[in-house]
Amino acid sequence: MMKLHKFGNPNADIVLIQPVDDHDMEGIENEVFVIAESCGRDFFLVACQVEDWNKDLSPWKAHDLLKDRGVSCVLEWNEGNHFKEPDIRTAKAFAWLRRRSITVSSN
Numbered sequence: 001m002m003k004l005h006k007f008g009n010p011n012a013d014i015v016l017i018q019p020v021d022d023h024d025m026e027g028i029e030n031e032v033f034v035i036a037e038s039c040g041r042d043f044f045l046v047a048c049q050v051e052d053w054n055k056d057l058s059p060w061k062a063h064d065l066l067k068d069r070g071v072s073c074v075l076e077w078n079e080g081n082h083f084k085e086p087d088i089r090t091a092k093a094f095a096w097l098r099r100r101s102i103t104v105s106s107n
Contacts (some may be wrong), residue, residue: 002056005047007032012042016094019056020047027087034088038095045094 005020005028016035020028028047035043050056 003049005049007045007047008036009042010044012044014041014043014098016043016045018045018047018090018094019053020049021051021053022049024086024090025049027085031087031091034091035094035098038091039098041098043094043098 005025007028018024025047032045035045
């Protein structure tokens with residue numbers, strides 16, 4: 001069973017759901033702070049702590065699933081490996097989505 005960690009305003013219109021492990025939890029509060037500073041709107045982040053990434057989250061290849069559904073993806077190269085500043089990188093991604101949704105919804 002996944003353990004849920006909740007941050008932010010549970011009544012916010014924006015809900016972010018993020019699978020995490022122990023390593024991600026070390027920086028989650030900083031991530032929440034960076035998201036709040038970057039987008040300036042209320043949000044509710046639910047971090048779902050998983051024990052086995054492959055078992056719990058990988059029943060299919062994500063790229064194929066997204067491609068089949070016509071979802072376009074954005075790739076940003078980061079120096080180092082995926083363990084370098086994961087809280088900042090995840091916060092930047094959520095903030096980018098948040099800013100993009102404001103632009104899309106206002107057209």
